[in-house]
Amino acid sequence: QKEVEQNSGPLSVPEGAIASLNCTYSDRGSQSFFWYRQYSGKSPELIMFIYSNGDKEDGRFTAQLNKASQYVSLLIRDSQPSDSATYLCAVNGNKLVFGAGTILRVKS
Amino acid sequence: GAGVSQSPSNKVTEKGKDVELRCDPISGHTALYWYRQSLGQGLEFLIYFQGNSAPDKSGLPSDRFSAERTGGSVSTLTIQRTQQEDSAVYLCASSRAPRKSTDTQYFGPGTRLTVL
Numbered sequence: 001q002k003e004v005e006q007n008s009g010p011l012s013v014p015e016g017a018i019a020s021l022n023c024t025y026s027d028r029g030s031q032s033f034f035w036y037r038q039y040s041g042k043s044p045e046l047i048m049f050i051y052s053n054g055d056k057e058d059g060r061f062t063a064q065l066n067k068a069s070q071y072v073s074l075l076i077r078d079s080q081p082s083d084s085a086t087y088l089c090a091v092n093g094n095k096l097v098f099g100a101g102t103i104l105r106v107k108s
Numbered sequence: 109g110a111g112v113s114q115s116p117s118n119k120v121t122e123k124g125k126d127v128e129l130r131c132d133p134i135s136g137h138t139a140l141y142w143y144r145q146s147l148g149q150g151l152e153f154l155i156y157f158q159g160n161s162a163p164d165k166s167g168l169p170s171d172r173f174s175a176e177r178t179g180g181s182v183s184t185l186t187i188q189r190t191q192q193e194d195s196a197v198y199l200c201a202s203s204r205a206p207r208k209s210t211d212t213q214y215f216g217p218g219t220r221l222t223v224l
């Protein structure tokens with residue numbers, strides 16, 4: 001089992017819809033969770049992080065964490081074509097481990 | 109302030125040659141990380157430097173790979189006798205407080221290495 005798992009996608013959503021990106025992790029001791037966005041040919045950039053169970057909202061982005069289920073998700077409301085990218089989940093236990101990423105395509 | 113910088117942005121080399129990739133972290137960041145990302149793949153951890161501590165080399169794929177960090181700032185990743193499977197984007201990241209669970213890594217633009 002991989003330490004951090006993501007569906008590779010692509011996930012296709014129409015413009016204006018909610019995109020839901022999911023990530024599961026294996027280390028129950030993990031304490032912090034990060035979502036990075038990576039445009040094609042570019043380096044990853046941090047979108048947001050979450051440490052506590054529940055939801056954390058930042059603009060159109062909402063991160064959701066459920067430590068009991070070892071599950072973290074990212075919701076993107078009112079998806080735009082500019083949101084089309086690969087989204088990387090990263091989990092910090094003893095070290096930061098990245099998932100392979102989910103490709104998101106927002107169709108106009 | 110300036111972000112993480114890397115050079116060169118692109119490097120094309122012939123199989124068997126040595127290459128050096130450079131990373132300049134964000135000022136004040138004590139931790140520095142090297143990752144490799146092959147086409148369409150996730151990030152593969154290579155090596156981690158923290159202050160004056162011995163580096164965590166657990167991710168280096170072979171003894172052809174080495175890295176150093178001079179003066180606690182700039183780092184150089186060296187690949188000796190390059191092979192075609194070394195072709196990838198090499199990403200450097202830095203962070204301020206790696207002992208804290210809240211620590212956040214910031215990435216440089218990467219070096220795209222192509223081994224012919």
